[in-house]
Amino acid sequence: MFDNVKIVYHQGKQFIPDTANAKVPGIFRGRPVISSEKVNEAELVDCCPVDAIATNPVSIDLGKCTFCGECAKRFPNKIRFTTDYKISTNDRNRLIVKEGDEGPIEIDPQMVRNEIRRIFGRSLKLRQVSAGGDNSCEMELNAANNVQFDISRYGIDFVASPRHADGIVITGPITENMAEPLQICYDAIPEPKLIVLVGTDAISGGIHAGNPALDRSFLDKYPIDLYIPGNPAHPLTIVNGLLDLTRKRKI
Amino acid sequence: MNYTTIINNQTIPVSDIPEISYNEFIDLNTGFLTDSPERHCVNYFGSRVGNQVRLICCIADDNTHQIYVSSCLIKSGDSLDSFTARNFNFEKFEREIHENFGVGYNDHPWLKPVRYAKNRFDQSQTIANYPFFSIESDELHEVGVGPIHAGIIEPGHFRFICNGEQILHLEIQLGYQHRGIEQQFLAKKKLLQRTTVAESIAGDTVVGHTTAFSHVWESLCGFQPSRDIEYARTLALELERMAVHTGDLSAVCTDIAYQLGSSVFGRLRTPIINFMQEWGGNRLSKGLIRPGRNQFPFTPELANRLAEILDIYEPDFLEMNEQLFQLPSALSRFERTGVVSYDDVLSIGTVGMAARMSGLCRDTRQSHPFGLYPELNHEPIIKHHGDVYSRVQIRKAEVKQSMQYIRNLIQHVPEISGNESVFQSPKPNSFTLSLVEGWRGEICHCAITDELGELAYYKVKDPSFHNWLALALAVRNNEISDFPICNKSFNLSYSGHDL
Ligand code: SF4
Numbered sequence: 001m002f003d004n005v006k007i008v009y010h011q012g013k014q015f016i017p018d019t020a021n022a023k024v025p026g027i028f029r030g031r032p033v034i035s036s037e038k039v040n041e042a043e044l045v046d047c048c049p050v051d052a053i054a055t056n057p058v059s060i061d062l063g064k065c066t067f068c069g070e071c072a073k074r075f076p077n078k079i080r081f082t083t084d085y086k087i088s089t090n091d092r093n094r095l096i097v098k099e100g101d102e103g104p105i106e107i108d109p110q111m112v113r114n115e116i117r118r119i120f121g122r123s124l125k126l127r128q129v130s131a132g133g134d135n136s137c138e139m140e141l142n143a144a145n146n147v148q149f150d151i152s153r154y155g156i157d158f159v160a161s162p163r164h165a166d167g168i169v170i171t172g173p174i175t176e177n178m179a180e181p182l183q184i185c186y187d188a189i190p191e192p193k194l195i196v197l198v199g200t201d202a203i204s205g206g207i208h209a210g211n212p213a214l215d216r217s218f219l220d221k222y223p224i225d226l227y228i229p230g231n232p233a234h235p236l237t238i239v240n241g242l243l244d245l246t247r248k249r250k251i
Numbered sequence: 252m253n254y255t256t257i258i259n260n261q262t263i264p265v266s267d268i269p270e271i272s273y274n275e276f277i278d279l280n281t282g283f284l285t286d287s288p289e290r291h292c293v294n295y296f297g298s299r300v301g302n303q304v305r306l307i308c309c310i311a312d313d314n315t316h317q318i319y320v321s322s323c324l325i326k327s328g329d330s331l332d333s334f335t336a337r338n339f340n341f342e343k344f345e346r347e348i349h350e351n352f353g354v355g356y357n358d359h360p361w362l363k364p365v366r367y368a369k370n371r372f373d374q375s376q377t378i379a380n381y382p383f384f385s386i387e388s389d390e391l392h393e394v395g396v397g398p399i400h401a402g403i404i405e406p407g408h409f410r411f412i413c414n415g416e417q418i419l420h421l422e423i424q425l426g427y428q429h430r431g432i433e434q435q436f437l438a439k440k441k442l443l444q445r446t447t448v449a450e451s452i453a454g455d456t457v458v459g460h461t462t463a464f465s466h467v468w469e470s471l472c473g474f475q476p477s478r479d480i481e482y483a484r485t486l487a488l489e490l491e492r493m494a495v496h497t498g499d500l501s502a503v504c505t506d507i508a509y510q511l512g513s514s515v516f517g518r519l520r521t522p523i524i525n526f527m528q529e530w531g532g533n534r535l536s537k538g539l540i541r542p543g544r545n546q547f548p549f550t551p552e553l554a555n556r557l558a559e560i561l562d563i564y565e566p567d568f569l570e571m572n573e574q575l576f577q578l579p580s581a582l583s584r585f586e587r588t589g590v591v592s593y594d595d596v597l598s599i600g601t602v603g604m605a606a607r608m609s610g611l612c613r614d615t616r617q618s619h620p621f622g623l624y625p626e627l628n629h630e631p632i633i634k635h636h637g638d639v640y641s642r643v644q645i646r647k648a649e650v651k652q653s654m655q656y657i658r659n660l661i662q663h664v665p666e667i668s669g670n671e672s673v674f675q676s677p678k679p680n681s682f683t684l685s686l687v688e689g690w691r692g693e694i695c696h697c698a699i700t701d702e703l704g705e706l707a708y709y710k711v712k713d714p715s716f717h718n719w720l721a722l723a724l725a726v727r728n729n730e731i732s733d734f735p736i737c738n739k740s741f742n743l744s745y746s747g748h749d750l
Contacts, residue, residue, distance in 0.1 A: 003574055004511055010567055014518050026529030029538075049444040066447055068538045073546070081532075128403040132430050134746045136454025136535045139498075141403045146517045160401035177367055177378045177427045177749075178406060181398050207447045211438075213369035213431035231537055232454065 014147045019239045020086070028234070029067045029081035032060050034099040037077045047074050050200075050207055057099040062087055062229040063203040088228045088241025095203070095227060107226075107244045115192045116225070120166050121247045123155040126196070127165035127189065131182050132214070133172030136232035137199035141169065144235040151239050156246075162186070167194025167225070173201040173208040179215040186218070194225040196242070198233050206231065253279055254321035259619040262470045262683045265699060268307065268322045273331060276323035280308045281337040288611065289313040291600045293686060293695045295334075295344035297352050298708040300324065304352045309684055309697070313618035318684060327372070330355035340600035343716060366426035366749045370434060381424045383410050390414060394731065398427045405745035409734075416730045421723045428749035436709035442468070442542060442674075445706075450537050453713060453747035455495055458487040459689025460711070460747075461540035463696040466621065466685040468542040471677035471698060477668035478623075480545045485622040486660050487527070487536055489653040492690035494523040496646040496653075497568070499742050503643055504575065506736040507584045515571045522560050529556065543674055545667060554661035561654055572647050585640035589725035589737035592637055596721060603692015604645050605718040605741060609637035615688040624688075627656050637725075642740040649690075679704040691715060691744065713747030 016022045024030075041055045048071055052064035058078070060071070072079045084104065089095060091108045130138050144151045145158065159165050162185045174182065186195075197219075200206040208214060228241045253271045257263055271279070283290050293311045297304040303324050310319045325331065333356035334341035346365045348354050353372035356362055364371070367378040385393065391414055398406035406427040412420040435448045449464035450457050462484045469476055498520040504512030524534040531539035531547040539547055575581055591601075596609045606613035614631035616624045632648045634641035677700050687694045692714030701707040718741065725737050 007511060007515060007570055007574060010570065011515060011518065024528070025525050027532040028528055029532045047443070049439075049441060049447045066537070067533065068443070068447060069532055069546075070443060129399055130403075130405045130428075132428050132746070133405065134451045134454035135405055135744065136451075136457070136537070138403050138405060139455065139535070143521070145403075146521070147514045148518055148521055158403055172428070173430060175427065175429055176369065177429055178398070180379065181406065181427070185399055201451070207439075207444065207451055208430050208435065211431055211435060213429055213434075231533075232535060234534070 015150050016148055019149065019236060022236060024083050024085055024234065024236065028083045028085065029069055029072075030234075031062075031084040031087050031105060032072070032079055032081050032097055033102060034058050034060065034079055034097065035077060036099055039075050039078045044071060044075055044078065047071055050209065059096050059098040061204075062095040062097060062105075063092060063227060064200065064206070064209070065229070066200055066206055066231045085234045085236045086240045087230070088226060088237055088244065090224075090226050090245060092224070092227060095229060112245065113192070113225075116194065116246060119192065120194070124242065124246055125157050125159045125164055125166050126169050126194075127162045127167070127185060128158055128169045128171070129178075129182050129185050131170055131172040131178035131202075132175035132208070133199065133201060137171040137201070137230070140230075140232045140235050141171070141198065141238060144238045149235040149239055151242070154239075154243060156242055162188035163190070165189050165193070167196060169196045169198055170202045171198050173205040173211070173214050174216045174218060176213055176215040179218060182218055195222055196226040196228065197224055198228045198238065200229055200231045203227050203229060254319045256317045256319055257684065258317060259615070259621055259686045260466045260470045260683070262473075262678060262681050265680050265682045268320050268682060270322050270324060273323050273325060276306070276308070276321060277332060277334055277337070279321055280310060281334050281341075283310045283319060284338050284340055288597055291602070291613070292340045292344065293318065293693065294684065294697055294710060294712050295341060295348075296697070296710045297348045297354070298699060299352075302326070304348075304354065306348065307682075307697075309695075311619060311686070313613070316619055318619070320682070320684070325354060327353045328355070330357055332357055333359035335359050339598045342599070342720070364426070366429045368426075368429055368750075369431045378426050381408070383424070384412075384420065384422050386412055386420070391419065407745050411731060411734075413731055416732070418726045418729055418731050418734070421726050423719050423723050425719070425745060425748050428746040430746075430750065432750040433709050433711055437706050446541060452711060452750070453744045454535055455744065456491065456689045456691065456694070456713070456747065457536045458484070458491045458540055459687050459694050460696075460713075462488065462622070463685045463687040463694045465540055465542040466687065467683050467696045467698050468677070470683045470685065471681060471700060472543075472674045473678065474543050474674060476543065477545070479548065479665045479667050480543075481622045482660065482665050483545055483547075483549050484540060485624065485627075486549060486657060487539060488622070488687070488689070489656050490523060490527060491536060493650050493653045493657075494520050494527075495690045495742070496650045497523065499739060500643065500646050502739040502742070503639070503736060504581075506739050507581055509575070509578070509581055512571060512575050512581075515567070519564060519568055519571070522564055526557055526560055529553070548667045549664055551664050554664050557657065557661055561658065565654065568650065582640070584733075584736060585643055586638060587636075588639045588733050589729060589740065590636065590638045591721050591725045595724055596637065599720050599724070600717055601692075601721045602717050603688065603714045604642065605692060605714070605721045607631055607633050608641040608645055610635040613693065615686045615693050619686045621687060623660070627659065639736055639740045677704045677706070689714065691742075692718065711750055713744050715743040715748045718743055719748060
């Protein structure tokens, strides 16, 4: 007993008190900033493994980007990744960061269905389905639940049955072999329900986009409530995205 | 000679691989393994050559540090005698050949689909109709779990046949995660794209698989990676091992409802993966390992930072372990739970931790060394009981060992070679095999190029491909309530298996 108390004491304070303003260590690749510097745009576009970069104006689609950092390494004066991890949004277009964009990526409150904040504002139970995910976003979702990020302090939990859930959190590019189980799981969730896509693979297919072993038709059928980009998504991106979607927060 | 001998990361002309008759082929390769625990099959696969299928079998010998490669041409509709009837090492490899090419086997004991790959031969078979083994009895019942599991975890289906609370038989059906990884290596033409594909094989083994791909590519192109490149890879492999083992200790504690261990080990993983982010910008090391390049040079400042982190990590890690391993309620759940015997792991050919838990020494860091491992004089950690306890002990001991290796490595941070590598294009008509010891065990990547030097075939084998069967054997005669802890103590990869 005494040993246990000692261990608890030795851990110190682990939880991150302010998940909206915590600093992430090191050279995290979060929201990019694109300068107006003139570069060889054909080369810039070509260096990207997933066609996330477009021109006129130069832009990066964070729904496609694998955050590999190649563009920033090759064109450091053109592209710079900031450590801003708050990059979740409910508007797919807002994931496209254009030349000169410096502002944060935010939820569009107009697009949030009324019942979401009313019903899920203080308690949100989610069912997670990995549909071809490589276990990276899955591990970060688990991490969002650990003692440091501690998402359950906000009343957000992952539950074992779709019957208990208010929404589905999808990771992975959605393989053909998972298409049916995903649909069955979604159908079993009572209305109203959310769909949250976590990670580049889920949002666009990522490096697997266009691959014949996928079946992404599920995503064409329903509106998506939240996109949480990353490869994998950082736990703070996940926590902030879910909070910004479901509640009005005092900043 | 009816086979050729190579070493890890060696490229040879495809024509150097002798092509022998099927009878010779089967005798040779099953003969290699007879009474030879130091040998096992690291890869056995088919690739299309015109309207025929070329089978290539690679047997590693841990004593001689060599790999014996032989081949044989067959046809899709052929019906053959199976290797598996003589040695279970080949069980899954032959199922894969059967699934992908429609090759029939007369005497294979378990000729079922492996993953319902997109390129499977018989498209009429679908994953929803998997032929489960069943037993007719009034006293037995079946429990089906998955594909979607209760937690945040990848999908797979487990079908238990139970006698009351006791598991008689477990069948594990996978394939839900199949993304066509091997085909993607061919479809994507840019090197960075292929590297990104390698990074997405298994998100918990990013360094392992990307290192294997890099080694394959560098060898194909005749590129000698400089010391700083191999240094970064070796260091990252050991950090990946530390992080996952620590996380898995947490998961095992969760499954025995030991909250303190679960929280403490869970949070101890964070500083390690956060360090990966400080180094390369990504907690799971995506973007860090690149063929021919030291993408994020490891600096003396990073070395100091890592030393600091380890100094804080170590006492907390040791303290928690000491407590865990003297807790009777924990030990009673670990000991003699989920046992796989030495004979069983040898017969099914497990690798890595799933072999070392039962006294079978399989560790390519020692037997087929790569990177900086020859200098580290790696001694594998071996346990003997093959139970959850052995697997948990391995985690603990390997974390300590990795820590020691990392501390040694960061004493001398090598100079950055600096100059950007210029790759020759890959050698035409060549074959390369690369073995890397990831935290789960042996990763094997093979590549074949065509006459233009383009990738014609790419084969990935995650250690889980061998080891899933060990989990199925481990739970036999255990209570079904012990399944989660058995599962977590192995922590096998779904995506790495399904590709
Ligand atoms: S960081 Fe994103 S946009 Fe830049 S090259 Fe990589 S994938 Fe493309």
